[in-house]
Amino acid sequence: MAxxxxxxxxxxxxxxxxxxxxxAMLDLAALQAYLRxxxxxxxxxxxxxxxxxxxxxxxxxxxxxxxxxxxxxFGGSLSTLAVLAGWTAVHCLLKTAGMNGxxxxxxxxxxxxxxxxxxxxxxxxxxxxEAVEDLWVRLKRYRKARVRxxxxxxxxxxxxxxxxxxxxxxxx
Numbered sequence: 001m002a003x004x005x006x007x008x009x010x011x012x013x014x015x016x017x018x019x020x021x022x023x024a025m026l027d028l029a030a031l032q033a034y035l036r037x038x039x040x041x042x043x044x045x046x047x048x049x050x051x052x053x054x055x056x057x058x059x060x061x062x063x064x065x066x067x068x069x070x071x072x073x074f075g076g077s078l079s080t081l082a083v084l085a086g087w088t089a090v091h092c093l094l095k096t097a098g099m100n101g102x103x104x105x106x107x108x109x110x111x112x113x114x115x116x117x118x119x120x121x122x123x124x125x126x127x128x129x130e131a132v133e134d135l136w137v138r139l140k141r142y143r144k145a146r147v148r149x150x151x152x153x154x155x156x157x158x159x160x161x162x163x164x165x166x167x168x169x170x171x172x
Contacts, residue, residue: 028052035088042084045077049088050121057089057124063117073116073155082151082163083108085122089149090167093126093135101139101169106146108165116155122163124151135169143171 153161
């Protein structure tokens with residue numbers, strides 16, 4: 001019974017302003033170190049977390065370690081940065097709620113919209129409050145839950161790719 005209690009969603013003590021929510025997010029340096037040690041591909045790509053707030057998760061990557069034979073970003077690197085942004089969003093949701101769980105990607109779909117010829121970024125907006133509440137209910141009840149996230153890949157401020165992925169959380 002105690003394990004189930006640790007999976008309860010956070011108690012809503014009234015409306016919190018955005019700054020208060022942002023303070024609850026993980027320290028960027030600690031989150032960056034965790035990402036690079038737990039997913040070494042992030043380090044190999046040069047991925048950097050530049051924002052992890054209640055409003056968005058934003059990761060960037062330079063072109064050089066991700067370049068292909070056309071002098072543009074390798075498609076696998078674009079997709080991987082999108083997967084990492086979604087994974088980071090789910091990881092932050094868990095940590096902000098004081099929960100633990102293993103986060104894995106179950107399904108992904110990437111649409112390449114334009115070539116990427118310089119540094120690029122992945123922007124993930126967290127799911128809406130209804131989806132988050134459903135996530136906590138399912139996680140508590142089944143010890144496993146799924147959430148779908150969308151990520152945009154931007155290059156020079158232009159949307160060059162779109163990603164949709166299903167992430168699964170498995171409770172410890």
